[in-house]
Amino acid sequence: MPRHEQVPCPVCFAPTGKDEPCEECGWQPPPPGTPTLVQEQRIEDAQRLFDAIAAARISPVEGQDLPYIRGKRPSDTEWVMARRQARVDTDSAEEFRDRLSRTLDEALDDGRLSIVEAGRDGIAVTVVGVDGFGLPQARRRRTVPWQVLVPMLASGAAEELQFRLAGGLGGVDRVRLWAGLERALAQRLPPLEGSRILPVCTAPGWPVPERALTMLLQGRAQTPVSRLNGADVDALIAEAMTALPLRDHLELVVARKDRRTGRMFLDGIRLFSRGERAGAERSLTIRCVHPHPDGIVLAVVAWRDDGPRALQVGSVHLGEGEHRLRAVLAGEGRIRFLEPAGVTPEHRPWSALVATLPDRLAPQITELDLICLLDLCEDGLTARRRLAADFIKLAARRLPETDRLRVAVIGYGRHDFRMEAEQAKVLQGKWLTRPATALEALERLRPAPSDRIPASPVEDALHLVAKRLATIPPRRKVVLVTFGRRPPHPPREDPSGLLSCPHEHDWQAQLRRIRQRPGLLSVAVLDSAEHLTPAWRRIGGDALLRLDITDAHRLAAKTQIVVPESGRLAFPLPVSEG
């Protein structure tokens, strides 16, 4: 039968053939000859049922009283019928989440997924892609409201718009409505090219949202529309993303020492492997050496082609030694540390944290022999003695256990070059002993009167040290600190006029002997810069300090008894290193 002229259906106003049943609402025109009153009553009943169905989609309870239902309030029988006809099959939240997870897993390998949600308020697009760390990231675009998409339905109150969207389209020119919607979708929604689309309708059965989704899917691979009732799509997306398996290994950043050069570098140890899912738990042991005062950085990185990228950086205050670390995968790229407790987000920039890594790891001192040599020349002796005492006390606090620290205090006075006196002893003090005894010996050192000989028997003190070093067990670290003023006497008299040591000690030879001990540090603290001579540069080969601007802490840092700020480690070490 040839199609006739299209006229609006008297019930739903959808275009339909004259005197033909309406394809949309199922209106059957009355047979010819039906009395007008009867016809009018039938139309009125059909309109009321049509509108009641839309109202039932909005609310199965309160919809019965909506004022936009044409004619009188629907009867209970009519309302039951309308509710029955408004019912639509929907998916459960779990079904949708599973489907979403599957689709994400497939789509993220080679592109993005756009989840298009048509709901009561408008259309929202959430784009899920892979970020620079290889992790899925969801970005929800702003919802485009129906007022923008179908302005011709929004001339009245918001409640009326809802009624129209739900199907209360009596009196609405369908041709104009759908043409306007199609235009608005193209103009107002973000472009969806290049991404796979997952349509979801959270106003199931509502003709306008359903029609909008149909329009958006035109020309695309058939993707069934998911229909959800009362579900929070954003939350479901988040849940699905969390449940995704890891796409890359995740590693904890640790500091390592290059075995060949001894230099420190950052590396990673595996925390979670590719394919692991949220809830996975891992424990390992880390070691802290010279922990940084601002805390130990627990940084989780993913390795990309161009190197590691920090996903999550936290810090926690840990003491020196080994610590158990227990981490649980809380979601893609998110790690929760169960142990140690108290991990807080780190706010320092990653570059600043990396910059704290020392070039070399300061050795850990377990047993220390501290040898202090002091010029007993009375000028400046008080200051030298005070610094030496402070330094010994600090070292004793650092290594309080018995025998971990031994201290020698050797004072050197002056040579008396008169023939009858030149063999006189020039050294006082105490060889390696307990710190307290050494401090007493330090206090008892007798000053030597100042004279005009611009040298002092440093070489005698060095000779004593060189001779006795051999008795110190190799496992003990030795630090030699010379609190000096006048340089040593030379082994031979030279044009400078410095008298040579009457005991014929050669300070350079003694220093060479001392330097042969592995790991020994030799530091000199001079009264002032004016006393600096080449001899002091060699004696203070590891550090040369000025008495007036040096305190015990600085000296302890230079001698590595306390690790200087620059030598602190902000990163943990694997248990096997350090």
Next chain:
Amino acid sequence: MSLEAMNRPGAPVTKMAKIGLWGATSSGKTTFLAALYVAANQSQGKWNIIGVDQPSVDFLVDNTQILTKEQRFPSKTEGIQEYSWTIMGETERVVKHRWRKRTESVPLHFQLDLIDASGRLFRGKEKDRAEEISEELEDIELDFDDPAESVGESGDAFDRLVNHLTECDGIVYLFDPLRENKDGDEFHYFQQALQNVTHRCMQNGRLAGRHLPHYLAVCITKLDSPKVFHTAHRRGYLTFDPDDPYLFPRVREDKAEDLFRELCHLSPTRSALQVHDAIKTSFAPERVRYFATSAVGFYLSPTATRFQASSFQNVIPHPTQPGEYTIRGDIHPINVLEPLLWLGQVTR
């Protein structure tokens, strides 16, 4: 023994030699003389020195005691001190026979008349800056060196000094390189006296042509100091006397003048180079000889059997007396007697 008795036939050759001692302040003139007795004693019996009068005897006794027992240096000389000593020893003489010559040892005695004058006198009659300041600040009590010497007194003493040097047969000129290195005023001291002596000799008709008639022993002092010793060592000027049991270093005789010039170059003003030139101008070359000397010599530790270059300084700051120096060990004078013996011999 009188000179008359000593000059009898067969008696030792005896000669009066009038020797002047010339040197700037602190150049070591008195110490040089004080070391004479020790030097004679260490000549292994070859030479002896005896004071002719009581002050000269006392000088030798006192200053030998100061140097060797008290191990310090004599006080500096005030004004002019005159000493007269007889040096007795042997010399070699060529004896002619009919067909051959032979050398024989003959006794040699000569008398030294020496004056030891304050170094300041060699600067002449001019007032020094300290004295000028003293006059400007007469209301303020300030002590300066030699406060008793007024300009008039020093002028008389200078005339006496010039007269004495004019009349001398030989002059021992002490050049202290350390002092010159520090003050750089050696020429100033030297030329004041030289000009006046030359003038006086010309007045007295004593000039030998354009030269002074004197023999001049130029003594570079303080060879034991590191600067002088190392300069000589570095230049290869050092040698030793094989007869010396301690093998103390000495400057080769032919290199002493070179050492003098080397040390002159170290002077900040190089004024000492002008001294060298003035010596060459004013003295006949054959009448000048250079010696590198040390009154106290090098240090020898109690355990050493011979000189040790590693530890040789014998003068050290006194350990308890500020500003003072002390002698570290025994003294071993070097070239102290030799300039006088040379002068004694050549002025016979």
